[in-house]
Amino acid sequence: MRLDSLAPLLDRSGPWATVYASTAQATESAGDERRLAARAAGDELARQGADPATVDAVTEHLAALSPRTKPQGSAVFAADGGIVLDLPLNAAPGRHHVSWSALPHLGPLPELLGENPRCLTARIDRTGADFELVDAQGTHSAGQASGEEWPVHRTATGELSEKHFQLRVENTWESNAGLVAEAVARRFRETGADVLVLSGDPRERRAVHERLPEQLRAIAVETSHGGRAAGSSSELLDRETARAREEFVTRHTARALAAMRAAHTPGPAPAGPATAETVPSLVEAAREHRVDTLLVRPGGPDRDREVWVGDGHDQVAVRRSELQYLGAVDPAPARADDALLRAALATDAEVLVAAPEEELPVGGLGALLRWTHADERAAAVR
DSSP: OOOGGGGGGGSSOOOEEEEEEEOOOOOTTHHHHHHHHHHHHHHHHHHHTOOHHHHHHHHHHHHTOOTTTOSSEEEEEEETTEEEEEEEOSSOOSSOEEEEESSOOOTTHHHHHOOOOOEEEEEEETTEEEEEEEETTEEEEEEEEEOOOSSOSOOSOOOHHHHHHHHHHHHHHHHHHHHHHHHHHHHHHHHTOSEEEEEEOHHHHHHHHHTSOHHHHHHOEEESSSOSSTTOOHHHHHHHHHHHHHHHHHHHHHHHHHHHHHHHSSSSOOSSOOEEOSHHHHHHHHHTTOEEEEEEOTTOTTTTOEEEEOSSTTOEESSGGGGGGGTOSSOEEEEHHHHHHHHHHHTTOEEEEOOTTOOOSTTSEEEEESOOHHHHHHHHHO
């Protein structure tokens, strides 16, 4: 799960109003139902202590939500009398979550947003490629790569001059494939994509694939659907892209869980990344910006465990008294998953969701770490 869409939540302090609202049950009386639900959410925020201006802003905003623009629902975050972020959800919340708390209530997001890896698609032909980026916000144009446009077609005769012309065609194809491969690698890096799909006729896309850097060759998915030519099927390409993104999520989550299982295996420490699973160890790692991947499991008992936070994303502790050493002026209680997700957002950590039936992470929260104190000591000795 990418958290960059949540960046506005780092720009101000709380307290925060958070509402997860469903718009999935559209009926003839949906407008009246939304207004009643909006009023009920506002009343609940007021009961929890929210200020009138924030209550009014949230109530008005919720009443105006439309299933046409947000077919599943929204996560609405507000503070200081204004809406800070309205995030469309990819799954409908089972119920309205209404919260007035020191931090934005981020805990439900991993399950309701999904991981949504970013996919770069290259529609390739002999003269270049069109790029598209598929992410949580949909599909967007991501530019083009253009090579030489002539000569790119062979002739049918066998005369010497024609053979020379055909050699020029082959050279043009080779040159264009190299240019497109360079552009693919550059756009993949610039967009921060996770998945790469190459579409087009087998010869052109294979020529590009062979010229990609080794790391991209290993992950690139090729398909004949949805090339650059007019009339190419976007629907079939969309299916291939969706499948590639799903497979990426499955592999990625499986690797994280495998690393966590290895940490539970008796014997010498595994060669993979270090892990943390208890709330104290996770809080310490978040405070020190050591969390590389945060893994959450639905229903885990540690997710709503109380921790203490300050305004800074790294001002988080298990006990209130610890925060005075971190410069927190007015510590407040918060849910562990909210605090760890805020820290993950601020430090560009990744978030993965384990299936509910998984045994790990045991308490519902775990992490793969960027480094450990043991790594630091070993580096000092060297």
